[in-house]
Amino acid sequence: MINNKLMAKTRNIGISAHIDSGKTTLTERILFYCDMIHKIEDVRGGGDGAKMDHMELEKEKGITITSAATTVFWKGISGKGTTFADGIEKDTKINIIDTPGHVDFTVEVERSLRVLDGAILVLCSVSGVQSQSITVDRQMKRYNVPRLAFLNKMDRMGANAFNGRDALIEKLNHNAVLMQHPIGAEDGFCGVVDLITKKAYYFDGDNGENIREEECPADLADQVEELRGTMIDAVAEYDDEVMEKYLEGNEPTEEELHKCIKIGVQSLALTPVYMGSAFKNKGVQVLLEAVTRYLPSPLTCAKPTAKTSSDETVEISPDPAEELLAMAFKITDEQFGQLTYTRIYRGTLNKGETVFNSRTGKKVRIGRMVRMNSNDRENIDSAHAGDIIAIVGIDCASGDTFVGDSDSVGLSLEGIHVPIPVIELSISCKDKNEQAKMSKGLAKFLKEDPTFHVFTDEESGETRIAGMGELHLEIYVERLKREFGAEVTVGAPQVNYRETIRVEAPFDYTHKKQTGGSGQFGQVVGVLKPLAADRKEKEDQVFRFNNEIKGGSIPNEFIGACEKGFQDVMDKGPLAAFPVIDCEIFLQDGKYHDVDSSDMAFRIASRQAMRKAINAAQPVLMEPIMKVEVTTPDEYQGGVIGDLSSRRGMIQGSETDPGGEVIINAEVPLSEMFGYSNDLRSMSAGKATYTMEFSRYHDCPSNIQSDVMKERAEKLANDD
Numbered sequence: 001m002i003n004n005k006l007m008a009k010t011r012n013i014g015i016s017a018h019i020d021s022g023k024t025t026l027t028e029r030i031l032f033y034c035d036m037i038h039k040i041e042d043v044r045g046g047g048d049g050a051k052m053d054h055m056e057l058e059k060e061k062g063i064t065i066t067s068a069a070t071t072v073f074w075k076g077i078s079g080k081g082t083t084f085a086d087g088i089e090k091d092t093k094i095n096i097i098d099t100p101g102h103v104d105f106t107v108e109v110e111r112s113l114r115v116l117d118g119a120i121l122v123l124c125s126v127s128g129v130q131s132q133s134i135t136v137d138r139q140m141k142r143y144n145v146p147r148l149a150f151l152n153k154m155d156r157m158g159a160n161a162f163n164g165r166d167a168l169i170e171k172l173n174h175n176a177v178l179m180q181h182p183i184g185a186e187d188g189f190c191g192v193v194d195l196i197t198k199k200a201y202y203f204d205g206d207n208g209e210n211i212r213e214e215e216c217p218a219d220l221a222d223q224v225e226e227l228r229g230t231m232i233d234a235v236a237e238y239d240d241e242v243m244e245k246y247l248e249g250n251e252p253t254e255e256e257l258h259k260c261i262k263i264g265v266q267s268l269a270l271t272p273v274y275m276g277s278a279f280k281n282k283g284v285q286v287l288l289e290a291v292t293r294y295l296p297s298p299l300t301c302a303k304p305t306a307k308t309s310s311d312e313t314v315e316i317s318p319d320p321a322e323e324l325l326a327m328a329f330k331i332t333d334e335q336f337g338q339l340t341y342t343r344i345y346r347g348t349l350n351k352g353e354t355v356f357n358s359r360t361g362k363k364v365r366i367g368r369m370v371r372m373n374s375n376d377r378e379n380i381d382s383a384h385a386g387d388i389i390a391i392v393g394i395d396c397a398s399g400d401t402f403v404g405d406s407d408s409v410g411l412s413l414e415g416i417h418v419p420i421p422v423i424e425l426s427i428s429c430k431d432k433n434e435q436a437k438m439s440k441g442l443a444k445f446l447k448e449d450p451t452f453h454v455f456t457d458e459e460s461g462e463t464r465i466a467g468m469g470e471l472h473l474e475i476y477v478e479r480l481k482r483e484f485g486a487e488v489t490v491g492a493p494q495v496n497y498r499e500t501i502r503v504e505a506p507f508d509y510t511h512k513k514q515t516g517g518s519g520q521f522g523q524v525v526g527v528l529k530p531l532a533a534d535r536k537e538k539e540d541q542v543f544r545f546n547n548e549i550k551g552g553s554i555p556n557e558f559i560g561a562c563e564k565g566f567q568d569v570m571d572k573g574p575l576a577a578f579p580v581i582d583c584e585i586f587l588q589d590g591k592y593h594d595v596d597s598s599d600m601a602f603r604i605a606s607r608q609a610m611r612k613a614i615n616a617a618q619p620v621l622m623e624p625i626m627k628v629e630v631t632t633p634d635e636y637q638g639g640v641i642g643d644l645s646s647r648r649g650m651i652q653g654s655e656t657d658p659g660g661e662v663i664i665n666a667e668v669p670l671s672e673m674f675g676y677s678n679d680l681r682s683m684s685a686g687k688a689t690y691t692m693e694f695s696r697y698h699d700c701p702s703n704i705q706s707d708v709m710k711e712r713a714e715k716l717a718n719d720d
Ligand SMILES: Nc1nc2c(ncn2[C@@H]2O[C@H](COP(=O)(O)OP(=O)(O)OP(=O)(O)O)[C@@H](O)[C@H]2O)c(=O)[nH]1
Pocket: 017, 018, 019, 020, 021, 022, 023, 024, 025, 026, 042, 043, 044, 062, 063, 064, 065, 099, 100, 101, 102, 152, 153, 154, 155, 156, 276, 277, 278, 279, 280
């Protein structure tokens, strides 16, 4: 019972947004108002820098690269207890994950959304919905995360809460409803009127810590009344009783409105919109009240699911008394060993206990557990369902599931959606000593980040790293130098092309060998087809195998070997040895031999059949196409568009935001985007910025295809 009460007072939230919208600043303010820090520092300021950006590199680049979990306790707006009539819980425990905004680190966002029950979508009230807002919104939808919107930077020139709300409606299709009316605008923005209570809130003191509650300013009364009507119209419908009453002419009470909003938010049908200026310390505490009121607790959030080893889906109820089920969602390395951020979904985790890693089956002893406050940590003895904590000094990979009982090994909390890497480069060191340092670093990064890949090129023997973009890899190369002292040399970044087929091709291949001893025999017959669009359910679905063998013409025991054989060839396509994607095999017939058939024989037969079939199925080379959004002052618009076009870019549209900046959207092949940050900087006197993310693979123009094939052939010849 006690635990249930604790759980009802827990909120696991993420703060997601487009780059530079002010997530870190907002998180800092939340820490401050919850007494977790005693001084506010500007994110870009000197001194120690903002607390949430704990890595040196983040401070330097002014962006958040890794997300940090932080626990805060919110005492309510008065700081003493409840201010509102319906009694906000006094100390709500809010676990916050500060998520990174740069698209190259999008897996960090995905991971945090996986373990969160609610989120604050931060938008800049000048720029509104930007490209990354769309991405994080899509991610939130994928994980069914209910959200509140916060229009930050209300103090900036051109800030407009109504435009912000409209952008949420038009661009993100949200049922976005303003919950506040701004008081003053831009420089003069000084507070908000709460549309439920019609009270005005001002944020006094050096850091906005003294909240002054007053009557609504008389000159705003009409607008507030009108906006309040719109709000009630929109929210009343979430509760039948309230709606009925309202239709009969009775205005809902405050309590009833809260109830309706809560239902709307938690059913993902409603996005209440708040506003403020994190930087100028306005509006943050009121947002926290909304978090505690409307976002779900681990008890009321959508039930998480797990997969059993036989691929069945089971629902998890967050009972602290049941067997432990927890997921490691982020790993970092510290001086004293690995720090594993963990969400507990069920059961209770106690210090000194032994649990099991469900993926490896290995025992894991929990020596030390901590609650994180950015970089400070508090030792704790136990944590229960619904909580987010960090375990010190255990060995596991990000995404691993922990279970309490060895019988449950194999159970897995659904994995994280991992986007495919689109860029790679070679990396080398001058001697063995450096090599050892580099390997240590790379092994660490691999554990931390599923979008980071390391592999050895079979032909050249060189080490290559692959990831989500130039900046992504640049950061790791820099970290190798700084954190591991490895002096590495990197090659030019290269595009990760893909190969696919355009038409069907039948196959019929017999592998037969009869040289002394036992022979080898296997025949496979069927057809290779391009994977139909409607079957590419998942973005990473690249190969499907359909066993249509009837009457045992290939015995069941060999089918697995056949599948492996077909799949082997997918790693290297016939054109330029890039992975093949979007193929489907239908294995329809074959022959076997009682004595000479073996797994090996069928695997070889399938490999050969696949090679021939791909060649006959019009293979083509595909290149990654990136979604690019450039924000630039008007005067550079022509230059930027001309340059994007010369990079084979397709301009999809441009618009001017209320701040007077032009936002250009385009799709550009990744191969044309290398070095773009420097080029854009010099083109716009450093004033334009851009974001880029993977959109899709598309056929290369034939001249590019021949260039890539020629390059590959030359490389192979050189390696020989
Ligand atoms: N005028 C104004 N500036 C703000 C406000 N909030 C943040 N900023 C500024 O906007 C810039 C970006 O703020 P951050 O908090 O680093 O933004 P972020 O979203 O965490 O950035 P990334 O982690 O890089 O995505 C900084 O220079 C902040 O000082 C605000 O309310 N008003």
